[in-house]
Every structure is written in C-alpha cells, then in structure tokens.
Amino acid sequence: MDATEQSLRQSLSEKSSSVEAQGNAVRALKASRAAKPDIDAAIELLNKLKLEKSAVEKELQSTISGSGNGSLNREAFRKAVVNTLERRLFYIPSFKIYSGVAGLFDYGPPGCAIKSNVLSFWRQHFILEENMLEVDCPCVTPEVVLKASGHVDKFTDLMVKDEKTGTCYRADHLLKDYCTEKLEKDLTISADKAAELKDVLAVMEDFSPEQLGAKIKEYGITAPDTKNPLSDPYPFNLMFQTSIGPSGLIPGYMRPETAQGIFVNFKDLYYYNGRKLPFAAAQIGQAFRNEISPRQGLLRVREFTLAEIEHFVDPENKSHPKFPDVAKLEFLMFPREEQMSGQSAKKLCLGEAVATGTVNNETLGYFIGRVYLFLTRLGIDKERLRFRQHLANEMAHYAADCWDAEIESSYGWIECVGIADRSAYDLRAHSDKSGVPLVAEEKFAEPKEVEKLVITPVKKELGLAFKGNQKNVVESLEAMNEEEAMEMKATLESKGEVEFFVCTLKKNVTIKKNMVSISKEKKKEHQRVFTPSVIEPSFGIGRIIYCLYEHCFSTRPSKAGDEQLNVFRFPPLVAPIKCTVFPLVQNQQFEEAAKVISKELASVGISHKIDITGTSIGKRYARTDELGVPFAITVDSETSVTIRERDSKDQIRVSLKEAASVVSSVAEGKMTWQDVWASFPHHSSAALDE
Numbered sequence: 236m237d238a239t240e241q242s243l244r245q246s247l248s249e250k251s252s253s254v255e256a257q258g259n260a261v262r263a264l265k266a267s268r269a270a271k272p273d274i275d276a277a278i279e280l281l282n283k284l285k286l287e288k289s290a291v292e293k294e295l296q297s298t299i300s301g302s303g304n305g306s307l308n309r310e311a312f313r314k315a316v317v318n319t320l321e322r323r324l325f326y327i328p329s330f331k332i333y334s335g336v337a338g339l340f341d342y343g344p345p346g347c348a349i350k351s352n353v354l355s356f357w358r359q360h361f362i363l364e365e366n367m368l369e370v371d372c373p374c375v376t377p378e379v380v381l382k383a384s385g386h387v388d389k390f391t392d393l394m395v396k397d398e399k400t401g402t403c404y405r406a407d408h409l410l411k412d413y414c415t416e417k418l419e420k421d422l423t424i425s426a427d428k429a430a431e432l433k434d435v436l437a438v439m440e441d442f443s444p445e446q447l448g449a450k451i452k453e454y455g456i457t458a459p460d461t462k463n464p465l466s467d468p469y470p471f472n473l474m475f476q477t478s479i480g481p482s483g484l485i486p487g488y489m490r491p492e493t494a495q496g497i498f499v500n501f502k503d504l505y506y507y508n509g510r511k512l513p514f515a516a517a518q519i520g521q522a523f524r525n526e527i528s529p530r531q532g533l534l535r536v537r538e539f540t541l542a543e544i545e546h547f548v549d550p551e552n553k554s555h556p557k558f559p560d561v562a563k564l565e566f567l568m569f570p571r572e573e574q575m576s577g578q579s580a581k582k583l584c585l586g587e588a589v590a591t592g593t594v595n596n597e598t599l600g601y602f603i604g605r606v607y608l609f610l611t612r613l614g615i616d617k618e619r620l621r622f623r624q625h626l627a628n629e630m631a632h633y634a635a636d637c638w639d640a641e642i643e644s645s646y647g648w649i650e651c652v653g654i655a656d657r658s659a660y661d662l663r664a665h666s667d668k669s670g671v672p673l674v675a676e677e678k679f680a681e682p683k684e685v686e687k688l689v690i691t692p693v694k695k696e697l698g699l700a701f702k703g704n705q706k707n708v709v710e711s712l713e714a715m716n717e718e719e720a721m722e723m724k725a726t727l728e729s730k731g732e733v734e735f736f737v738c739t740l741k742k743n744v745t746i747k748k749n750m751v752s753i754s755k756e757k758k759k760e761h762q763r764v765f766t767p768s769v770i771e772p773s774f775g776i777g778r779i780i781y782c783l784y785e786h787c788f789s790t791r792p793s794k795a796g797d798e799q800l801n802v803f804r805f806p807p808l809v810a811p812i813k814c815t816v817f818p819l820v821q822n823q824q825f826e827e828a829a830k831v832i833s834k835e836l837a838s839v840g841i842s843h844k845i846d847i848t849g850t851s852i853g854k855r856y857a858r859t860d861e862l863g864v865p866f867a868i869t870v871d872s873e874t875s876v877t878i879r880e881r882d883s884k885d886q887i888r889v890s891l892k893e894a895a896s897v898v899s900s901v902a903e904g905k906m907t908w909q910d911v912w913a914s915f916p917h918h919s920s921a922a923l924d925e
C-alpha cells in the first residue's frame with residue numbers, strides 16, 4: 236500500500252479513537268453534573284478533535300482519488316464517455332426496442348468504422364509484416380473439437396447463487412467489488428485491514444474455489460441486490476450449446492475462441508508453409524461466451540470479436556530473429572514476484588526481461604513487444620498500459636509463461652490481450668483425440684545416433700493403485716522431461732518409491748518401482764519428429780476499442796464557457812471519419828467546390844463527411860470533435876481552402892486542388908501535421924472555435 240495512504244489510515248484511526256474518548260469524557264462530565272466551564276472546555280476540545288479527524292478524512296479521500304481509485308471521478312468520467320458514445324451511435328445496446336439483452340451490443344456507424352480501422356491495422360501490423368497465414372473458420376463447432384481442447388470440461392467460471400431468488404453472480408467479481416468498495420469508500424478501516432484487502436485483490440486470481448468461498452464467507456458477502464446469503468462457488472460452463480443439423484444428434488457449441496480452428500488445420504497449414512517452422516496462423520472472428528452476469532458495458536460481453544495468432548515454434552529453439560527490433564523497448568511490466576509481494580508494476584527493458592528469464596523466451600518477448608507497439612500506435616496511453624504476468628495457479632498447468640496486456644480504464648486494469656506460451660498442449664490434445672499426428676519434422680543432414688528417453692508406465696499396476704485417476708498419472712509420467720525422469724529413476728532405484736506431483740489431480744501420489752520403467756536407448760535417427768509449441772497472442776478487439784475511447788476522450792469548455800464540449804482525440808489511423816468538408820457559408824460556388832473535394836477524397840479512400848448546414852463554423856467543429864474527426868477542410872473561397880487539425884486547432888491554407896492529397900498524406904501517416912504546417916501558409920484557428 237502507498238506509504239501516504241497507510242500513514243493517513245493510521246492517523247485517521249487514532250483521531251477516531253481520540254474523538255470517541257473525548258465524546259465519552261463529555262458524556263461523563265455531563266452525567267456527573269460537572270461545572271459548566273469544565274463541560275464547555277471538554278466540548279471545545281471534542282469539536283477541535285472532530286475538525287482534525289475530518290481534515291484527515293478529506294486528505295485520505297483525496298489520496299485514494301488521486302491514486303486513480305476515486306470511484307466518484309471515475310464514474311462521472313465513464314458516464315460522460317458512455318453518453319457521448321451512445322448519443323453518437325458508436326454503439327447501441329442490441330435489441331434495444333425490446334429492452335435489450337445484457338452483454339449484447341451493436342456497433343453503430345462510427346463504431347463500425349473504428350473497428351474496421353483497428354482490424355485493418357491489426358492485419359497490417361501482424362499478418363502482413365510478420366507474413367502470417369490467415370484463416371477464417373466457422374463459429375459453430377462440433378463438440379468433439381471442444382472436448383479435445385478441454386473447453387467442454389473446463390471452460391468455466393465460478394458462480395454463486397442467491398440462495399433465495401436463484402440470481403447468479405460471478406464469485407470472484409463479488410469478492411473484488413467488496414474489496415474495492417471497502418478500500419475506496421470505507422475510510423474507517425485500519426491500515427492493516429486495507430493492506431489485507433489489497434493483498435486479496437493482488438492474489439485472488441490464484442484462489443481455488445474453496446479459498447474463494449472461504450473469503451466470501453469470512454467477509455460476510457451477500458447477494459448485492461437482496462442481501463440474501465450466497466451458495467458456495469461452483470463451476471458454470473460459459474459455452475453456448477447447440478446442435479448441428481435437423482436430427483439434433485450432432486452436439487455442438489458456438490466457439491468460445493477462434494484458436495481451435497487454427498489448431499485443427501495445423502497439418503495443412505504446415506504443408507502450405509513448405510513444412511517449415513516457425514510460422515504463424517491468424518484468425519479474426521466472433522467468439523461467444525455466456526458470461527454469468529455481464530456488467531461492465533462493452534468490456535464483458537457475450538459475443539465479441541477476437542483476433543488470434545498461433546505462432547508455431549520448435550520447443551527446443553524459441554529464439555526470434557526479429558527480437559532485436561523490440562529489445563530496447565521499455566514499458567510497464569508486472570512480474571509475478573512483484574504482484575505477490577504487493578509491489579506495483581515497474582518500467583522494464585524488454586531485452587533485459589528476456590535475458591534475466593523474467594519473460595520465458597525470445598518469441599514470447601517478441602510478441603509482447605509487438606503488442607505494445609500495436610496498442611500504443613492505436614492511441615492507447617503508454618502510462619496506462621502494463622504487461623502483467625500470470626500467477627502460478629492462474630496459468631494453465633501446461634503453459635510455460637503468460638502475460639496479459641492490461642489497459643487501465645475507469646473500470647480498473649482490464650485484460651485486453653493475452654499472450655501465452657501454451658507449449659505443445661493444443662496440438663497434442665487434437666492429435667490424441669483425432670488420431671491425426673499434428674507434428675513437425677526436422678530432417679538431419681547426417682543420420683544421428685541419439686539416446687532416447689523411454690518412459691513406459693505399467694498401466695496394470697497404475698490401474699490397480701489409482702483406479703479412475705490412472706489416466707492422469709500416466710499422462711503426467713509421460714510428460715516428464717529428461718531431468719525429472721532420470722531423477723525419478725534414481726530415487727526408485729535407491730528407495731523403491733517416490734512422491735510425484737500430478738498437475739491434473741493437483742496432488743502428490745506415490746509411484747512404486749513396479750509402476751514405471753525409465754531407460755535411455757541408443758538409436759540412429761534421420762529426422763526428429765516433434766509437436767511444436769504454440770505462442771498465442773489473443774486480442775479482445777472490443778475491449779481494446781473501449782479503452783481507446785476512454786484514453787482518447789476529453790472535454791473542453793465552449794468559447795462562452797457555459798458548457799463542456801466532448802472531444803475524442805483519435806489518432807488519424809483509427810478515426811472513424813478522417814475529414815469533414817464545410818462550405819463556410821451557404822452559397823452555390825462553395826458547395827460546388829466542397830463536392831469536388833469530396834469526390835477527390837473518395838477517390839483516394841479517405842472517409843469524410845460534408846456539412847453544409849448553415850450553423851456557425853465553431854458549432855460544426857464541435858460536432859466533428861465529438862466524432863474524433865482529425866481534420867476539417869473549410870471552403871472559404873473558390874480557389875483555396877483551410878485545413879484545421881483537431882488537437883492543435885491550427886490551420887493551414889492550401890489550394891483547392893491540393894486539399895484532398897494533403898489530407899490523405901497526413902491521415903495515412905505519410906506526412907506529419909508538423910511537416911504540412913511548415914510547408915503551407917498557416918495560422919492558429921482557436922478564435923473560430925465554439
């Protein structure tokens with residue numbers, strides 16, 4: 236916890252005790268009918284102490300708000316953003332005329348344009364620049380695929396139910412809300428309690444269902460709407476179930492992610508790529524998750540666009556040839572150890588983070604760097620972007636390392652991109668289930684004599700000892716690496732048995748000598764056949780767009796100072812409309828000139844809007860600022876026009892003929908505004924603004 240906050244909480248609790256003690260003293264004096272001057276003096280002291288207490292309270296409140304926790308400021312800010320977004324149809328609650336459905340939203344015209352710009356930059360930045368193979372697979376997926384991937388059994392969130400009404404809530408969200416609200420609104424909690432709540436917030440992703448249930452009980456958390464008691468947490472599968480075809484005999488699901496479509500196509504894609512690794516495949520498409528109680532607007536929805544990359548790599552060589560391109564980047568990183576010890580995210584150099592092993596390997600590091608560049612070029616504030624490493628339990632047992640790109644918004648830090656080294660889990664799972672080997676080969680120039688580790692679990696003995704858990708134990712034994720296996724062999728030989736942790740059972744079992752044979756055999760090999768590892772950056776496009784809305788939003792006072800005007804400072808790259816064209820006054824010549832410019836803008840692919848309403852130019856600027864339009868062309872003569880840049884409000888004058896090409900150069904990033912400002916006659920236009 237912040238040192239100032241801690242000392243203020245300490246001081247507030249001391250002041251509260253003093254006020255209470257003095258209050259008791261006053262009451263005692265009154266009860267004993269003490270002399271009036273004595274009572275007055277005691278009351279005066281009580282009032283003084285109350286004033287001191289309220290000063291500390293104010294200071295503590297402003298410290299909490301100042302450190303970005305001020306829920307009041309955040310809520311007011313969010314309201315202003317969301318009102319503007321809904322009013323200008325960036326998005327619309329779906330099926331609104333029928334009262335809508337929680338967690339489903341439509342994108343309106345500016346929202347669609349922004350989404351299309353974000354996706355086309357994503358294609359440019361990843362698919363094109365990294366030579367990825369794009370695929371487009373169906374949303375409806377047969378059960379067998381999602382059974383193999385583990386989603387049918389494990390794609391769950393923990394749910395609690397209001398014991399009386401049956402209303403469902405996400406268990407971790409209730410605990411998070413409780414801790415956050417206590418920290419922000421309850422100034423009376425002690426410094427120790429505040430530290431404990433902060434610790435719970437930092438490590439709750441790591442909680443087991445039992446730990447989560449125990450905390451909910453310990454804190455006396457009840458159903459938010461009714462205050463009724465809650466059930467114990469239990470898992471709820473988030474997939475929407477369906478069946479394929481009229482017979483209803485082929486069970487299926489709406490895909491909860493796009494990745495599985497890529498994995499099942501691995502063999503064909505590997506051949507398409509000339510049987511060479513590494514390579515990456517990518518997919519943009521809809522994903523469906525039946526979220527338990529979606530409450531965070533566009534951030535937690537039941538249908539959303541995912542953009543996913545599966546980068547297949549040799550597990551023995553996770554270096555990346557382009558890593559030096561990103562190695563010098565420095566940004567906020569939040570490694571596991573810092574989270575567990577209650578520290579905050581810190582600026583790290585990516586190259587060092589990989590060199591010191593904080594990030595598991597270069598390829599994972601490379602994608603972290605590329606995601607950072609992607610998000611900041613879109614307009615995400617780099618001070619409100621951090622890469623948080625998954626805690627040990629949070630990460631799937633097969634994963635080598637995972638980092639989430641989290642963006643700070645009025646809802647707190649939100650995971651927008653997950654970047655995981657999923658090792659060989661997915662391809663192995665689909666190989667096992669389908670019987671089709673999803674493997675890669677490395678041909679040796681010369682045959683190699685290799686010593687191969689052979690682990691042979693003795694299924695009969697394991698079956699007798701572990702019954703229904705036999706399969707988990709066998710899988711864990713087979714998954715041992717050489718070091719682990721040789722260590723086990725040595726212990727079995729010396730002691731006859733060994734304690735062995737089975738990840739999928741989350742417990743130790745005793746392995747006896749007759750249950751497994753471990754040896755090394757010499758063989759001549761012409762090639763190495765292996766299951767590639769996969770590194771997966773997974774982008775929630777809607778979350779990124781919402782955070783972008785918040786990071787680009789600001790208000791400015793109108794010229795008369797009587798109202799606040801909204802501005803979205805979208806970079807030209809994402810702005811839904813790049814340029815507006817205004818005839819300064821309503822006359823035929825200016826309108827004709829505006830039409831000529833509009834035609835030229837259309838021919839160079841620049842989205843734009845003509846505004847021929849007779850309202851003041853300042854009002855028209857204000858209207859377009861609200862849509863985040865970065866440039867405005869004002870036609871004020873038949874031969875030349877002005878171009879105004881939204882953020883500086885500066886204007887340049889260019890000939891009518893040049894207008895479209897100048898706007899297109901700056902909108903597409905071929906020139907900066909500073910370049911064009913220096914090349915054309917210019918002046919500041921603030922005077923014209925509303």
Ligand code: AMP
Binds near residue numbers: 524535537539651778
């Ligand atoms: P996951 O597969 O759970 O790591 O999710 C991948 C990405 O999808 C996350 O980083 C989020 O950006 C996004 N995402 C997950 N769930 C939702 C949701 N309910 N609504 C919107 N975006 C989501």
